[in-house]
Amino acid sequence: MPLGISWRCWECFAERDWTIVSRVLTEDWEGVASANAPELASTILGFHALSDRWIQITHSFPVDRSTILARYTVSRNRPAMSVHFPSEPGHAEQEFAATYEEHYDLLVGIAVERFGISHADAETLVHEIFFDFLVHVDRIRDRRAWLIGAVYNASKDHLRRAQRVEPLPEHGPDTVDPRYARVAEQWPAELAAREAFARITPRCQLALRLRYIEGHTIPSIAKILDTTKQYAAKLVSRCLELAHRRYGGRKES
Amino acid sequence: MIGGARTFGHFARQLEAERIEAAPIVITILADPERYLDEPLAPAWRTIGMVNSLSDAARTQLVRSPRRSLYLAQLAAAIADGLPEAYPRVLRLQSAADAWKAISNAHRFASRYDAALSALDIADVRIANEPALAYDRAILAVARAITLSEMNRLGEALQVADGAREIFAEYQDARQIAQCDLVTGMTLHTLGRVVEARQAYMRVIPSARAAGDLHTVAAAYNNLGRAAADAGDLNASVDALQQARAIFRELDMPTETSRATWSIGVAELTASRFGSAISILTEARRQFLKLGMPEEAGLTGVDLIEALLATNARAAARDLAGTIVDEFRRAGLNERALQALSYLRETADVATPAVAHHVGAYLRRLKEEPALFFIEPGPQR
Numbered sequence: 001m002p003l004g005i006s007w008r009c010w011e012c013f014a015e016r017d018w019t020i021v022s023r024v025l026t027e028d029w030e031g032v033a034s035a036n037a038p039e040l041a042s043t044i045l046g047f048h049a050l051s052d053r054w055i056q057i058t059h060s061f062p063v064d065r066s067t068i069l070a071r072y073t074v075s076r077n078r079p080a081m082s083v084h085f086p087s088e089p090g091h092a093e094q095e096f097a098a099t100y101e102e103h104y105d106l107l108v109g110i111a112v113e114r115f116g117i118s119h120a121d122a123e124t125l126v127h128e129i130f131f132d133f134l135v136h137v138d139r140i141r142d143r144r145a146w147l148i149g150a151v152y153n154a155s156k157d158h159l160r161r162a163q164r165v166e167p168l169p170e171h172g173p174d175t176v177d178p179r180y181a182r183v184a185e186q187w188p189a190e191l192a193a194r195e196a197f198a199r200i201t202p203r204c205q206l207a208l209r210l211r212y213i214e215g216h217t218i219p220s221i222a223k224i225l226d227t228t229k230q231y232a233a234k235l236v237s238r239c240l241e242l243a244h245r246r247y248g249g250r251k252e253s
Numbered sequence: 254m255i256g257g258a259r260t261f262g263h264f265a266r267q268l269e270a271e272r273i274e275a276a277p278i279v280i281t282i283l284a285d286p287e288r289y290l291d292e293p294l295a296p297a298w299r300t301i302g303m304v305n306s307l308s309d310a311a312r313t314q315l316v317r318s319p320r321r322s323l324y325l326a327q328l329a330a331a332i333a334d335g336l337p338e339a340y341p342r343v344l345r346l347q348s349a350a351d352a353w354k355a356i357s358n359a360h361r362f363a364s365r366y367d368a369a370l371s372a373l374d375i376a377d378v379r380i381a382n383e384p385a386l387a388y389d390r391a392i393l394a395v396a397r398a399i400t401l402s403e404m405n406r407l408g409e410a411l412q413v414a415d416g417a418r419e420i421f422a423e424y425q426d427a428r429q430i431a432q433c434d435l436v437t438g439m440t441l442h443t444l445g446r447v448v449e450a451r452q453a454y455m456r457v458i459p460s461a462r463a464a465g466d467l468h469t470v471a472a473a474y475n476n477l478g479r480a481a482a483d484a485g486d487l488n489a490s491v492d493a494l495q496q497a498r499a500i501f502r503e504l505d506m507p508t509e510t511s512r513a514t515w516s517i518g519v520a521e522l523t524a525s526r527f528g529s530a531i532s533i534l535t536e537a538r539r540q541f542l543k544l545g546m547p548e549e550a551g552l553t554g555v556d557l558i559e560a561l562l563a564t565n566a567r568a569a570a571r572d573l574a575g576t577i578v579d580e581f582r583r584a585g586l587n588e589r590a591l592q593a594l595s596y597l598r599e600t601a602d603v604a605t606p607a608v609a610h611h612v613g614a615y616l617r618r619l620k621e622e623p624a625l626f627f628i629e630p631g632p633q634r
Contacts, residue, residue, distance in 0.1 A: 092269060097262030104258070128343045128385035134265055135305075135347055136388065141464060142425055146388075149424030153387035161384065202331030203290040209334055214375070223368045224375075226323060226360070 099143055100130055107151045115155035125154045196247035204239030211236050271302020279306045279325075283314075286324035294332060301340060304333040304348040311355040319362040326355035347389055350376040354396055361396075366404045373397050391420035395432055402440045410440045428464035431457045435473055442476065447484045451477060471500035475513055478520065487524040491517055511540040515553050522560050530560040547584040551577045551594070552616055558597060559609035570609075571601035590616055593627040 104126060111122035129150045133140070140146045197205065203225075210216040210224065222232035278298065282289050307329035314322040329352035336345045353376035360369035376393050380386040394417035401410035418433035438453030457473035478494035481487070498513035518534035521527075534557040541550035554577045561570040574597045581591050597604070597612045611630040619625050 093262035093266040096265040097258040100258040100261045125385055128341070128383070130261055131264075131341050131343045132347060132385055132388060134261070134268065135344065137265075139428060141427070145425035149426075150385065150388060152423055153420065154384040157384035157387060161382075198296075198335060199293055201291050202294055202328050205331045205335060206327060214378075220371060223365070224356070224371050225327070226363075226365065226368065 096134065096137070099133075099147075103144065103147050104130075107147055110148065110151050111155045111158075115159060117155055117158060121158060122155075125158060126151065129154055193247055196243050199246050200239060200242050203235070204242060207232070207235050207239050208243060212240075268302055268305075271300040272306055273302075275300065275303040275306035278303065279310050282307070282325070282328065283310060283321075286321055286328060289328055290324060290331075294335075299332055299335065299337055301333075301336065301344055301348050304329050304336070304352055307332070308348075308352050308355045311359060315358055315362050319359050322362070323356065323359035326352055326359050330356055343383055343385055346379045346383055347386055350379040350386075350389055350393065353379065354393055357396055357400070361400050361403065364403075366400055369400045370397070373400065387420055388424055388426075391417040391429070394420075395429070395436060398433075398436045398440075402436060402443065405443070407440050407444050411437060414440065426464075427460040428466045428469070431461035431464060431466060431469050431473070434460065435469060435476070438473070438476060438480075442480050442483075447480050451480045451484065454480060467500050467504055468506075471497045471504065471506075471509065471513075474500065475509075475516065478513075478516055482516075482520050482523060487520050490520040491524075494520060507540065507544055508546070511537055511544060511546075511549070514540065515549070515556070518553070518560075519556055522556060522563075525563075527560050527563045531557065531564070534560060542580075547580050548586060548620075551581055551586070551590075552613065555594075555597070555609055555613040555616060558601070559606045559613065562601070562604060562609055563606040567602055570604075571598055574598035574601055587619060587623060589623075589625065589627055590619055593619075596627070596629060 107126045107129065108119070108122045111117045111125055112119055117125070129147065132150065133143075133147060136146075137143075197208070200208075206225065207221060210221045211218075216224070218233045218236065219229050221236065222229045225232060225235075227235070275298075307325050311322045311326035311329060314325060330349065333345070333349035333352040336348070338345075353372050357369045357372035357376065360366070360372060373393055373396055377390065380389050380393075394413050398410045398414035398417065401407075401413060414433050414436045418430055418437075421429040421433060434453050434457045438450045438457065441447075441453055442450035454473045454477040458470055458477075461467075461469035461473060474493045474497035478490045478492075478497060481490035481493055494513050494517045498510055498517065501509040501513055514533060514537040518530050518537055521530035521533055534553055538550050538553040538557060541547075541553055554573055558570045558573055561567075561573065574594060578591060578594045578598060581587075581594060593612050593615050597609060600608060608630055615625070615627055
């Protein structure tokens with residue numbers, strides 16, 4: 001098994017969800033103090049830190065098969081961000097923290113008691129709702145009503161999705177996902193590709209993403225970027241060449 | 254201690270700090286947004302604050318320049334789709350969906366409806382698998398309903414707006430509910446279901462007022478006035494339009510204030526209160542000219558000519574028609590429009606008000622169909 005981590009854990013890394021990774025680090029892996037978990041999770045997930053350090057960290061974890069994501073039980077730990085915090089909190093910050101404190105238990109309670117969602121999933125949903133709340137906070141007049149509406153909607157949606165998912169057997173085989181069989185070798189290539197992509201122009205990023213990640217046709221790209229089909233075709237081809245050059249580290253002519 | 258409420262509080266502050274940092278950068282970008290699409294992105298720009306600020310700038314540029322708005326939104330989308338993964342996934346996806354919605358808006362304002370729908374599809378895909386983002390999906394649904402309504406796909410528009418309204422009702426978000434009712438009203442109005450349209454507009458007013466959204470209150474009054482006029486209830490129409498105008502004035506929106514004044518003038522004209530119509534339309538035309546809007550000034554002028562002809566003020570009607578021809582020519586407006594206006598000037602001595610009405614209707618249709626030929630009115634006129 002690569003790096004001694006079960007594939008389900010790799011799935012969690014592949015999702016790059018700092019909430020989950022932080023929690024897994026805190027609860028399942030010995031030797032990671034809870035106070036350090038968020039920073040570590042973010043270091044793992046951080047765009048600029050996706051490098052050799054990532055490999056080093058994962059190599060060093062004493063992980064066994066029992067510490068898989070599917071089994072983690074959620075304590076009252078709340079996830080944390082790895083951002084650099086100034087020391088003096090501001091008014092908006094205090095206000096937001098107060099809203100969080102006031103409603104967190106209520107919202108988790110609704111998801112758990114009214115919708116029968118597991119405590120772990122309920123907490124994840126509520127954290128995500130708070131992030132969305134943060135985006136819209138300026139235009140929300142009744143915070144409580146908004147948050148309750150959000151947890152009702154999210155819980156219903158969560159249950160709808162859960163019906164379409166078949167759970168893994170509790171004691172089933174925990175084999176390596178073939179996609180990650182050679183992850184250690186693939187990772188540097190992926191990092192280099194990401195780096196190359198980040199260094200091309202925004203127009204190129206849009207064109208290549210639409211064409212190769214989202215599978216749009218050239219006429220569709222032309223329509224979305226408001227240009228001609230001929231120019232869109234030329235743009236995609238030129239941007240691909242540029243990305244290749246960046247990937248290969250060659251200088252532009 | 255890091256975690257829980259304090260963590261979210263800190264994160265709120267971080268987003269705020271990012272927006273503050275982004276503000277001067279966005280002002281620089283505004284000067285020539287297209288240029289920045291063809292330069293590699295500075296790593297420091299890869300923040301949610303930057304994406305939010307660019308998407309907001311794209312929204313404010315919509316009326317002034319849909320093209321500039323599109324470039325800003327494209328820049329926002331490129332940054333959003335490549336945000337550092339240290340941000341929570343929901344925030345990355347939410348900001349990407351918002352940027353793609355801004356792209357959609359820019360296309361819609363330029364009447365590129367298929368592109369607008371494609372951009373909304375992309376936005377929807379970004380957040381489709383996020384249970385916590387139902388509110389954002391409903392916001393996208395409102396944008397879709399507006400686009401469908403403008404595309405004349407009215408049945409679909411009503412359905413989509415209803416779905417969004419249901420979600421916003423669960424969030425008890427009066428402001429967004431009002432937006433849904435406004436779209437529903439406009440769609441019903443276009444369908445000719447004027448009674449239901451008026452009911453929808455009436456629903457908008459208390460919700461938007463409760464939410465403190467005066468702009469939407471004014472828009473609802475404005476549309477209510479037009480719907481009432483279409484239903485032949487001219488007194489109600491003038492009352493509603495006057496309310497709209499008062500709010501637009503309060504909000505310091507001169508263009509909308511002038512449009513509302515114009516609508517009041519047209520309602521007075523339809524009610525055959527010609528004296529009042531002449532004074533109100535003269536004022537509206539003066540405001541449009543002051544704002545540098547020759548097309549609107551010209552169209553208001555044609556309505557004014559209709560009122561002048563109704564009071565047999567033929568010399569004034571002829572002079573005004575000549576003035577409008579000159580204004581249109583100076584502004585380089587459509588040749589066919591000039592042809593129609595010239596016809597009005599030449600026939601002013603004998604024309605009935607219906608001739609001016611015919612020319613006005615032609616000019617309004619010409620905005621939608623620039624190749625439309627002008628056909629002189631038949632002898633019955």
